[in-house]
Amino acid sequence: MKKICSLLMICCLLAGMLCGCGSTDSGGSQAEDGTTTITIWHDKEDAIIAVLEERLKVLAPEINIVFEKKSDLTEALKMVGNDPKAAPDMYFFAHDKIGVYAEMDILAPITDIIPKEELDQYMDSTIAAATYKDEIYQLPIYYETLLFMYNRLYMDDSEVPETTEELYAYMEENTKGGHYGFVEQHSTPYYAAGWINGFGGYILNEDGVPGLDDAKTIAAVEYHKKFVALMPGETEYATVNTLFSEGMAHSTIAGPWMIPTVRAQGMDVGVAPMPVIDETGTPIAPYMGVQGIQVLKFAAENKKDAVEQVLRVLMEPEVGVELAQASGCAPANEACYELDEIKSDEVVMAMKETAESAVPMPNIPEMDVMWTVAGNFLTDVNMSGKDVAESAADAQKEAEKLIESMQ
Numbered sequence: 488m489k490k491i492c493s494l495l496m497i498c499c500l501l502a503g504m505l506c507g508c509g510s511t512d513s514g515g516s517q518a519e520d521g522t523t524t525i526t527i528w529h530d531k532e533d534a535i536i537a538v539l540e541e542r543l544k545v546l547a548p549e550i551n552i553v554f555e556k557k558s559d560l561t562e563a564l565k566m567v568g569n570d571p572k573a574a575p576d577m578y579f580f581a582h583d584k585i586g587v588y589a590e591m592d593i594l595a596p597i598t599d600i601i602p603k604e605e606l607d608q609y610m611d612s613t614i615a616a617a618t619y620k621d622e623i624y625q626l627p628i629y630y631e632t633l634l635f636m637y638n639r640l641y642m643d644d645s646e647v648p649e650t651t652e653e654l655y656a657y658m659e660e661n662t663k664g665g666h667y668g669f670v671e672q673h674s675t676p677y678y679a680a681g682w683i684n685g686f687g688g689y690i691l692n693e694d695g696v697p698g699l700d701d702a703k704t705i706a707a708v709e710y711h712k713k714f715v716a717l718m719p720g721e722t723e724y725a726t727v728n729t730l731f732s733e734g735m736a737h738s739t740i741a742g743p744w745m746i747p748t749v750r751a752q753g754m755d756v757g758v759a760p761m762p763v764i765d766e767t768g769t770p771i772a773p774y775m776g777v778q779g780i781q782v783l784k785f786a787a788e789n790k791k792d793a794v795e796q797v798l799r800v801l802m803e804p805e806v807g808v809e810l811a812q813a814s815g816c817a818p819a820n821e822a823c824y825e826l827d828e829i830k831s832d833e834v835v836m837a838m839k840e841t842a843e844s845a846v847p848m849p850n851i852p853e854m855d856v857m858w859t860v861a862g863n864f865l866t867d868v869n870m871s872g873k874d875v876a877e878s879a880a881d882a883q884k885e886a887e888k889l890i891e892s893m894q
Contacts, residue, residue, distance in 0.1 A: 576786035595787030616847035627819035681773035
């Protein structure tokens with residue numbers, strides 16, 4: 488870990504030397520006219536930012552909010568670090584990179600600004616996702632989980648499988664003539680994690696230990712293979728999307744971002760709870776991604792009042808409601824689920840149910856190497872037909888070696 492942190496900090500120092508300009512008013516707490524500018528980096532769709540911009544207008548003219556979209560936010564932030572001349576004051580992003588930036592020592596705990604007891608209004612799982620080494624580094628705004636979706640043209644509501652064996656039976660009966668009963672990105676770790684978690688296995692635990700050779704992980708991958716055998720060989724994101732959106736696949740597990748697209752194409756799409764795995768009695772438990780605001784140390788120290796005002800506006804339940812209406816986001820604030828606008832939203836409530844068994848994506852630096860190692864392992868067993876146990880052992884050794892090199 489010391490090695491990776493040293494390299495990251497060198498990047499930050501170089502960025503500080505090379506970058507002569509940055510966020511408006513990034514060098515101090517106030518401009519000459521007494522106003523404060525808060526710059527927020529993000530990678531979000533326009534509909535989400537429009538909601539936040541409108542809500543934060545209440546702080547004008549004393550506080551000027553500038554949203555800057557970054558196509559490669561994670562690498563850009565590694566480069567600028569905590570440099571007040573180049574870095575943002577805050578950034579709006581998923582929770583899974585918190586560990587990297589915390590180890591770089593560029594983040595301020597949210598509890599430096601908002602008392603911890605005021606965060607009790609958020610779902611426990613979102614606070615857990617925002618926590619790294621016992622510090623809460625993110626104000627959760629909304630979360631996403633994968634969803635079980637089906638095309639009502641082929642699968643009636645009464646046919647929706649409640650268990651994985653029911654799903655397998657449906658696949659056997661309906662996978663023919665170019666049609667598939669069910670498709671998913673089976674060899675992508677983000678998607679396969681739901682099956683692994685449902686067996687009690689894990690890709691990486693909270694202590695940074697890989698679990699690819701864990702007996703439960705191996706059992707999950709072995710069990711999943713019979714489902715993979717009834718799916719097309721090519722299951723990249725674009726392929727799965729096309730098969731489902733064009734009606735060639737009757738059901739899928741995918742993100743909520745797919746729903747507006749298929750609805751726009753005229754599909755009567757249904758959303759249902761994840762099937763329960765017969766072997767374990769536990770639902771398929773996908774990763775949960777929590778999106779929210781993180782604060783850089785310089786801003787927390789030099790613009791604390793303005794930063795607090797921004798955070799308090801974003802803590803209002805109405806923000807979660809408007810984001811749900813604009814983009815299907817599931818609010819992290821528990822108070823939102825007492826409102827009719829949320830209770831009547833099929834997609835949001837399906838994510839809320841899935842979130843009860845979902846697992847927050849690991850937010851520790853070691854996870855960076857696991858995406859590739861786990862992906863190669865899944866490809867070997869699902870696409871190349873290699874022995875699961877042997878491949879798992881090899882992948883475990885590779886993961887351990889790569890993680891050791893980070894120390």
